[in-house]
Amino acid sequence: MLDFLLFAVVGALAQLVDGALGMAYGVVSSSVLLATGVSPAQASASIHAAELFTTAASGGAHLANRNIDWPLFWRLVPFGVVGGVAGTYVLTGIDGSVVRPYVAAYLGIIGLYLIVRSFRKIPQKPVPLHIVPPLAATGGFLDAIGGGGWGPVVTSGLLGAGGQPRYVIGSVNAAEFVVTVAVSLTFLIALLTGRWQADMTGNALAVGGLILGGVVAAPLAAYAVRIIPEKPLLRLVGILICALALYQISALLI
Template identity: 70%
Template sequence: MQDFLLFFAVGILAQLIDGALGMAYGVISSTVLLSFGVSPAAASASVHAAELFTTAASGTAHVYNRNIDWKLFWRLVPFGIVGGVLGTYVLTSFDGAAMRPFVAAYLTCIGVYLIIRSFTHRPSKPVRAAVVPPLAAAGGFLDAAGGGGWGPIVTTGLLGAGGQPRYVIGTVNTAEFLVTLSVSLAFLFSLLTGHWEEADDLSTHALAVAGLIAGGVIAAPFAGYIVRILSTDTLLRLVGSLICILGITQVWGILSGS
């Protein structure tokens, strides 16, 4: 029950930030799971299982509020799915202990990137169509392989390329549901075919996943309120700092052998 309540709180925090910024649910949740000793593949699978519910709730809200650029949506989804499935295959092909340092370092880098991003304001310019496919593929791959990254890579990339915030955040959040679904199905396929040898780790974290789902679904409608309270830059700095602290702690523990 203690695990459920802890990850319920994590799910609320992560979804409030994700809904407000278009990023960070997977990064925060994965970083916390890894800090509890969960293997990278199990952490990514757990987070994506939870995100099936939270992205559905968030996407529905964005569709209702007409925050979707459907042309951009259909350009993002195919490449995001391909990248996500490839990332799942890579993550489930290696031993969890061997992958942990790389995943921890990647998440720490994302934390640093978010902090830097909060101090950087790029001038607006039209988003070139050629930017979308590689951005979506990279976001899908890193999201699956690292347990988070779709929002930090795709949302910030599109905003940096001149995209309008309202439609970028709404479209990326909504597209994430289909990318998450494809990644979850890829994990399931790996499990059923025996490709994923460490899948037994999943059953021991069911309460944590349930907490992430419950907290995320409850928090999804309230992201707009958080935006009114705290500025985007403040939220980016807070979540970036949290991820850096947790990520550096993991890297230090790995290097020290603890």
């Protein structure tokens, strides 16, 4: 019972950050699961199982708060699904840790850029549509590989291109639900066809806690995006990305 409550707290905190800043649920949850000895593939599969519920709750909350840019949402979904399916296929065959140094470097650069940009005038312009496909495909791929990566890659990339924080975060969170469904189905197919062999029953308690905490926190996080001014929100995102990059780099060096 204590473990369940611990994972519920982790899920709630992770979803508060993810729903408000557009990233971190997968990264935070993955870090906790990996620290308990769960393999990368099992951690990713467990997190995506939990995200079937948390991303649905988060997307619905952002919809209720009118935080979604629908043209951007429909542009993100197909490429994110393709990237997520490809990443799942790769992860069930190799060790996903080989890409972590590159992700950490990317996050550090983008995080610093966003912090600097938050002290300047934030442009009020739509996201250039030509950058969405590669960002979504890369985000989906890395999300499946590492159990988290959709938000850090896609949200940070779109904000760096000049997107308005409220609508970028809302759209990315809503699109994540569809990507999560695709990744979870691919894990299931890999398990049923024998490509991937794993016993997921041992993670049921952790998944249940992550689901409960995430679903409870999702509405509050979506409301926070609506009321927090753009510059502080962008600054918080940049600081969070830098912290994630430093954490990943330190973990690689230890």
